[in-house]
Amino acid sequence: MIRQILSFLAGFAVFLFLPISSTAQQSQAYVKGVNEVVTLPSSTLNEDRTILIHHPAIDSANPNKAYQVLYLLDGESHFNLLSQYADYLSRWDVDVIPELIIVGIVNTKRARDLTPSESIFNYYGKPDTTTGSYIRPSGGNGKFLQFIKEELMPYVESHYKT
Structure with a gap:
């Protein structure tokens, strides 16, 4: 009798878990808007900058719709996540928010682009006399902001509906 009960319970357990394995679905990558990678030559910075651009798909009901633009520093680190948040x-x-065009600016020399003045100190606050410090070169924030204002923003405004 115990053997029959155990056989029944084993068969019932297999029957119980069978639908779980048969209804499992593969997850698919989330894609709603359009992502583009653009190489923008900069005469202000004397280098090519990689720009990541995410924009909503064209709305067939309103093809002339203009979008607000969000400029994102550290684009290589935060672009994908922010694009998905904005879409959601x-x-x-x-x-909660309007549809956005997100422009991610990929770093080439972060310490240079994001610091307003030349650093004479190292990471520990001591005078920096080395030439190979990762903090050097610094103090290029003025040119970086000029690049955004005079080169990047006009590019985005001329190629996307803003």
């Missing part, structure tokens, strides 16, 4: 938060059923 602008969905019709969430509707």
Whole structure:
């Protein structure tokens, strides 16, 4: 009798878990908008800059719709996540923010581009006399902001509906 009960319970357990394995679905990558990678030559910075651009798909009901633009520093680190957040938060059923064009600026020399003045100190606050420090060169923030204002923003405005 015990043997029959154990056989029944084993068969019932297999039957119980069978639907779970048969209804499992593969997850698919999330893609809503359009992502582009652009190489923009900069005469201000004397280098080519990689720009990541995410924009909503063209709305066939309103093809002339203009979008706000969000410029993102450290684009290589935060672009994908921010694009997905923006797409989610602008969905019709969430509707917290408007649809956006996201422009991610990929770093080439972060310490140079994001510091307003030349650093004479190292990471530990002591005078920096080395030439190979990762903090050097610094103090290029003025040119970086000029690049954004005079080269990047006009490029985005001329190629996308802003």
